[in-house]
Amino acid sequence: MPTLTIDGREITVEPGTRIIEAADRLGIDIPRFCYHPGLPVAGNCRMCLVDTNRSPKPVASCWDPCQDGHVVVTNSPRVLEARRAVLEYILLNHPVDCPICDQAGECDLQDLYFAHDHQPSRHPFHKHHKDKARVLGPQIIYDAERCINCTRCIRVCEEVAKAPQLVQVQRGERAYIDVFPGTQLDHPYSMCTADVCPVGALTTRDFRFKCRAWLTHGIQTVCGECSRGCGIRADVYRNAVQRLVPRHNPDVNQYWACDAGRLAYHRFETGRVSAVRIGGAAADYAKGVRDVAEALPGADARGVVVVLTPWMTCEDVGAVVAAVRSAAPGATFAVGGAAPGIQDDILVRADKNPNRNGVAKVLADLGVTPVALDAVLSQAPSLGALIVCGAEQAKAEALAGALAAVPLSIVLAALEGPLTAAARFVFPTTSPYEADGTWVNESGVTQRVRRAVEPVGDAKGFEVWASDLADRLGTPLAARDRAIGGNP
Amino acid sequence: MVKVKVVERPPADLVVQSWLPELWKGMKVSGRHFFVNLLTQKGIVTSQYPEVKRAYPPRFRGKHRLMRREDGSVRCVACFMCSTACPADCISIVAGQRDDENEKFPVTFEVDFIKCVFCGMCEEACPCDAIRLDSGVHRAPAYTRKEELNGKEDLLSLGSLSVARQGGEFK
Known part of the structure; x- marks a missing residue:
């Protein structure tokens, strides 16, 4: 176990640890472009140079392993001068088009320029111009001028997505990233290349020119597109999700997320249920709850069935079960959910429901x-009442038929569909970006889902609906059942 | 130190209380101004609004205008600096892509004059000399909120050519 000193602070690390990792653990910031903790080391940007007692000149801290007795200095005048020179070289042909660059505001090059170089270009000649807005694939657009050839994107494709689709062509100042002729960057993790890009060279078509990074505020939440439950950050501006980016979670998704999950928020932009409907006519939310509370106890004799969805949070399930049971003690519960889909051996799981484990547990x-x-x-035609939670039902058509057959049919859904068309009572519920609660993923990791945007119209969480129903029934839910995520 | 001239209040004697001599004095002053203005028009301080309008001072901040390039296209590159700097959050931009080297342009550019406080921060933040408040056009009140929402075409119609160097790189 080598013990070394970085900027006067001692640390003991496992053999083979790079200096930059040890510095990260100490909270000492070493600037970097090509190094990424989730990727193999390339050591080509030379931004992470540090002084050590084992070499006559500054070494790349992302490449040099820690040795016993190493004394590392990250901020000596010689190191700062070396970094400034490296940065000046990287910026030689950079177009400095920050006003139109989507990375501005979250750009490593911009930040490090202000931290280290901070001088006008001394380049007396015309800058070398390259391709701008080159389409690499369905999700990714590449700007060769801004690229600093750190090759993080190439390594993401090779190491994370296991799809070596990108390659560096040409040399020196003419070098750029490209796909092989006749192919495109279309693997299911292609948007991760834009995440790791330290500059604005790779941008996603989804977020391109949509909103400036500094205008958004990030809400840390969880992706619901499969049972993996990747940590994501929803960037919100003016009460709308602008993009989803993966958030580091070593237990679940490392630094990555699939394209499908990151584009999923578009599903909830249109076709939303926004108002309560009774028999097809828009109605007041309070009237809807009151009518259900009056009708539900009478339906218990013939049987009340609640179809839950694994898209509900654990709190939702607890509240709905408690509320329905207080009206109809004999109610039975079934678990529906979205149909299984594709699976890969990286992140994507076949079960397209985020909380099957949590629902089962509750x-x-x-x-x-x-x-x-x-x-x-x-047994649908003989039932007294059928309550279907969530629009994400694989057997939506069959459920719609069952809803049409029962005397008291209630659907709580965020999206319009066959279910909302068939039911007598339709209550709008929150999308996963408007919900607040807990999901348990396939491997049992419990994660908090946070509300990123305000719900549309009258949409309320299942839990809020359930506690309003329980209030109306005269059996208010216990405080623990209300838990979190109440309507503000 | 301000000089204060103290005027003794004239005594309200019989001459004043009879008001006729005082009326005559007043009519003399009014009549002199009337005939001088009518015959010579010298020293009139009022202007014949609305036929004659006084010019605003050069630093007057009026309605925004969007400047044009030499090819007539809008100089704005939709960088959102103005809407970021705006303390009233009155500028809404939707950016789009164009195929020349300028790459980005505003598809819509709306200034909400109900919200705008005409502080000029947007003008100061603009890296492209695209938005200016020197149109000299006063913001007129409107009957509906919608009329107060000025779009890209409205702002461009006040705009003119600017040849200020864009970006920073020489071409």
């Missing part, structure tokens, strides 16, 4: 044994 805790969905569908 139901078990509440002593509920869920019945099979097919059994519900077969």
Whole structure:
């Protein structure tokens, strides 16, 4: 176990640890472009130069392993001068088009220029011009002028996505990133290349020119597109999600997220249920809850079935079960959910529901044994009431038929669809970006889902609806069932 | 030190209380101004608004205008600096892509004159000399909120050519 000193602070690390990792652990900031903790080391940008007692000149701290007795200085005048020179060289042909660059505001090159170089260009000749706005794939647009050839994107494709689609061509100042002739950058993790790009060379078509980075505020939440539950940050501006970017979670997704998950928020931009409907006509939310509260106890004799969805948070499930049971003690519960989809051996899981584990856990805790969905569908015409939660139901058509057959049919959904068309009572619910609560992913990691944007119209979380229903029934839910995510 | 001239209040004697001599004095002053203005028009301080309008001072901040390049296109590159600097949050921009070297342009550029406080921060923040408040056009009140929302075409119609160097790099 080598013990070394960085800027006068001692640290003991595992053999093979790079100096930059040790410095990161100490909270000492070493500037870098090509080094990324989730990628193999390339050591080509030379920005992370540090002085050590083991070499006559500054060494790249991302490449040099820690040795016992190493004395590292990250901010000596010689190192600062070396970094300034490196930065000046990187900026030689950079177009400095920050006003139109999407990376401005979160650009490493911009930040480090102000921290280290901070001088006008001394380049007396015309800058070397390269391709701008070159389309590399369905999601990615490349600006060769801004590129500093750190090759992070190439390494993401090779090491993370296992799809070596990018390559560096030409040499020296003419070098640029490209796809192979006749191919394009289209693997399911292509947008990660734009995340790791330290400058504005790779931009996503989704976020391109949409909003400036500094105008957004990031809400740390969880992706719901599959049972992996990748940590994501929803960047919000003017109450609208502008983009989703992965957030580092070593237990779940490392630094990455798939393209499908990051584009999923577009699903909730149109086709939303925004108002309560009773029998197809818009109605007041309070009237809807009151009518349900009056009708539900009477339906218990013929049987009340609630179809839950694994898109609900754990708090939602607890509240809905408690509220429905107080109206109809004999109610039974089934778990529906979205149809399984593709799976890969990187992040994407086949189960396209984020909280199947959590729902099962909460139901078990509440002593509920869920019945099979097919059994519900077969006995539908004899039921007194059918409550379907969530629009993400694989058997939506069959459920719509069942809803049409029962006397009291209630749907709580965020999106319009066959279910909302068939039900008598339709209540709008929150999208995953408007919800607040807890999801448990496939490997049992419990994660907090946070509200990024305000709900549209009358949309309320399942939990809020359930506690309003319970209030109306005269059996208010206990405080623990209300938990978090109440309507503000 | 301000000089204060103290005027004794004249005594309200019989001459004043009879008001006729005082009326005559006043009519003499008014009549002199009337005939001097009518015959010589010298020293009139009022202007014949609305036929004659007084020019605003050169630093007057009026309605925004968007400047044009030599080819007639809008100079704005939709960098959002103005809307970021705006303390009233009155500028809304939707950016789009164009195929020349300028790459980015505003598809819509709206200034909400209800919100605008005419502080000039947007002008100061603009790296492209694209937005200016020197149109000299006073913001007129409107009957509806929608009329107060001036779009790109409205702002361009006040604009003119600017040949200020854009960006920083020489071409």
